[in-house]
Amino acid sequence: MISLIIPCYNEEQTLPAFYAALNRVIEEIAETAEHEFEILFVDDGSRDGTLDLLKSFAAQDERVCYLSFSRNFGKEAAMYAGFCNVRGDYAAVMDADMQDPPELLKDMLVQMETGEYDCVAARRISRKGEPPIRSVFARMFYKVINRISNIDVVDGARDFRLMKREIVDAMTAMGEYNRFSKGIFGWVGYRTCWLSYENVERSAGETKWSFWKLFRYSLDGIISFSQAPLSLASYCGFVFTFLSFLAICFIMVRKWIYDDPVPGWPSLACIVTFIGGVQLFCMGIMGQYLAKTYMEVKNRPHYIISESNRKDVRKIR
Ligand code: UDP
Ligand code: MG
Numbered sequence: 001m002i003s004l005i006i007p008c009y010n011e012e013q014t015l016p017a018f019y020a021a022l023n024r025v026i027e028e029i030a031e032t033a034e035h036e037f038e039i040l041f042v043d044d045g046s047r048d049g050t051l052d053l054l055k056s057f058a059a060q061d062e063r064v065c066y067l068s069f070s071r072n073f074g075k076e077a078a079m080y081a082g083f084c085n086v087r088g089d090y091a092a093v094m095d096a097d098m099q100d101p102p103e104l105l106k107d108m109l110v111q112m113e114t115g116e117y118d119c120v121a122a123r124r125i126s127r128k129g130e131p132p133i134r135s136v137f138a139r140m141f142y143k144v145i146n147r148i149s150n151i152d153v154v155d156g157a158r159d160f161r162l163m164k165r166e167i168v169d170a171m172t173a174m175g176e177y178n179r180f181s182k183g184i185f186g187w188v189g190y191r192t193c194w195l196s197y198e199n200v201e202r203s204a205g206e207t208k209w210s211f212w213k214l215f216r217y218s219l220d221g222i223i224s225f226s227q228a229p230l231s232l233a234s235y236c237g238f239v240f241t242f243l244s245f246l247a248i249c250f251i252m253v254r255k256w257i258y259d260d261p262v263p264g265w266p267s268l269a270c271i272v273t274f275i276g277g278v279q280l281f282c283m284g285i286m287g288q289y290l291a292k293t294y295m296e297v298k299n300r301p302h303y304i305i306s307e308s309n310r311k312d313v314r315k316i317r
Contacts, residue, residue, distance in 0.1 A: 001035070001036040001037070001038060001087065001088040001089050001090070002035050002036070002037050002038070002088050002089070002090045002091070002092070002109075002162075003037075003038040003039075003040055003082075003086035003087060003088030003090070003091040003092070004022070004037065004038070004039050004040065004091070004092050004093075004094055005040050005042065005079060005082030005083070005086060005091060005092065005093045005094070006018075006039065006040065006041045006042065006082075006093075006094050006095075006096050007042045007044055007075050007078035007079055007082070007093070007095070007096070008041055008042065008043050008044065008046060008050050008054070008078075008096045009043075009044040009045070009046055009050075009072060009075070009078075009208050010046045010047060010048045010050060010205070010208070011046065011048075011050050011096040011097065011205060012046075012048045012049040012050050012053055013204040013205040014096050014097045014098065014202070014203050014204045014205050015050065015053050015054075015096055016053065017098065017203055017204070018096050018097070018098055018102070018203070019057055021098065021102045021103075022039065022094075022102045024102075025102045025103055025105050025106060028106060029105070029106060029109060033109070033113075035109075036063075036088075037063050038063055038065065038086065038087060038088055039057075039061075039063050039064045039065070040065045040066070040067070040082055040085060040086055041054045041057070041064065041065070041066040041067070041096075042066070042067050042069070042078040042079075042081050042082050043066060043067065043068040043069060044069050044072050044073060044074065044075065044077070044078040045068075045069045045070065045071040045072035045073065046072075051066070051068050051307070054066040054068075055309075058309050064309075065085075065308070065309055065310050066307075066308060066309055067081055067082075067085065067305050067307075067308045067310075067313060068305065068306055068307040068308065069081070069303050069304060069305060069306065070304040070305070070306040071304075073302065073303045073304075075159075075208075076179040076180070076181060077179070077302045077303040078303070079093055079159065079179075079181060080171075080172070080179060080302050080303065081302070081303050081305065081317070083168050083171045083172045084172050084314065084317055085310070085313055085314075086168060088165070089164070089165050090112065090162055090163065090164060090165070091162070091163055091165070091168045092105065092108070092160065092161060092162040092163070093159045093160060093161065094160055095158075095159075095160065097202045097203055097204070097205065098200060098202070098203040099158075099199075099200050099201070099202055099203075100122060100158055100159075100160035101197065101200055104122055104160070104195060104197060105162065107120075107195055108120040108122075108161075108162040108195065109162065111193045111195070112162055112164075116191065116193070117191045117192060117193040118163065118164045118166065118167060118190035118191050118192070119161055119162070119163040119164065119167055119185075119190050119191070119192045119193070120161060120162045120163075120192070120193045120195060121154075121157060121158070121160070121161035121162075121185075121192055121193070121194055121195070122157075122158045122160040122161060122194075122195050122196075122197060123154055123156045123157050123158065123194045123195065123196050123197075124156045124158065124196070124197055124198065124199040124200075125156060125196045125197070125198065125199075126198050126199045127156070127199055128198070128199050129199060129201040130199065133211070134211065134214070137211075137214075137215070137218075138155075138214075139155065141218045141221070142154075142155040144222065145183075145218075145221055145222055145225065145226065148222070148226040148228035148229075149183070149222070149225040149226035149228070151183055151186035151187050151225050152186045153182050153183060153186055153221075153225075154182075154186075154194065157182055157185075157194075159181055159182070161185070161192075163190075164190075166190070167185075167188060167190055170188045170190075171184060171185075171188065174187070174188070175302075176224070176296060177295050177296050177298075177299075177300065177302065178220050178223070178224055178292050178295060178296065179224075179302075180217070180220050180221040180224045180225065182221065183221055183224055183225040186225075187225070219288070220292075223288055223289060223292055224292070229285045229288075229289075230285060230286065230289060232282060232285060233282035233285065233286065236278050236282060237282075240275065240278070301316045301317055302317060303316075303317065304316050
């Protein structure tokens with residue numbers, strides 16, 4: 001059985017075409033191999049007609065299940081709900097906007113059946129159609145996170161991947177509140193096959209990720225998988241102590257040899273504000289980690305399901 005997890009947030013414009021395309025692919029797969037399918041839509045608190053659409057799909061198709069959140073919890077929570085509730089031997093996460101081409105599922109299955117891999121993941125090799133500033137920051141983010149963490153986060157990797165049950169179980173076992181799936185996949189490991197494809201633009205509607213939302217998400221990723229920023233304070237501290245020691249020596253020598261009184265309060269003011277800035281910056285970094293720890297310690301649920309056509313779902317988790 002293959003389970004497909006589809007997070008949807010205000011996707012009424014894209015869902016009909018997506019569902020039709022998905023059905024075509026499932027039919028094509030059924031021609032060559034026997035697989036049962038489960039299509040699990042996770043409605044992430046949509047405010048448009050998404051839930052009604054999902055209900056109409058479920059009414060005509062018994063493979064369709066839907067979970068509807070009580071509010072918008074974010075894509076990560078939607079994926080987590082999917083992992084917690086799928087029943088398949090294989091599972092795949094797919095976006096509802098056709099940016100994860102459903103046809104790729106066939107190639108993924110072929111790779112999976114070779115038995116060489118536990119996971120087949122999609123990776124876009126271009127970013128055409130994306131705002132250039134977003135691409136620049138995305139590239140920078142991948143460089144930084146690969147340098148300062150010891151997990152491997154592949155540039156252009158999508159959340160779209162077909163994985164074995166073991167990986168689904170590992171994903172649910174990673175119950176952290178601040179979820180960064182690209183990192184969690186890397187952390188979990190397993191043999192992964194990468195399928196490359198050209199970027200596809202959203203079929204309709206608009207992206208739900210503003211620049212700032214993505215920026216915050218990237219910080220989440222760094223904080224979740226690297227402690228390097230925390231060491232920054234110690235490095236800065238060390239460097240500034242050393243520099244100030246040199247400066248003290250310089251000023252004492254100048255006073256003794258040349259009897260030069262120490263002029264210049266502007267330079268002093270600059271130094272004080274500069275050091276103040278560095279200190280606040282370092283404290284801010286610690287604050288970020290503290291905030292994440294605070295949220296983890298609270299142990300709040302990841303999501304609340306208000307409605308579903310399945311009886312066996314755990315509503316709060
Ligand atoms: N999504 C979600 N909750 C959110 C934001 C997005 O479930 O809070 C879903 C959305 O419906 C889509 C997928 O996540 O199926 C990817 O979102 P989007 O296409 O907006 O992101 P992008 O492809 O631009 O990164
Ligand atoms: Mg998209």
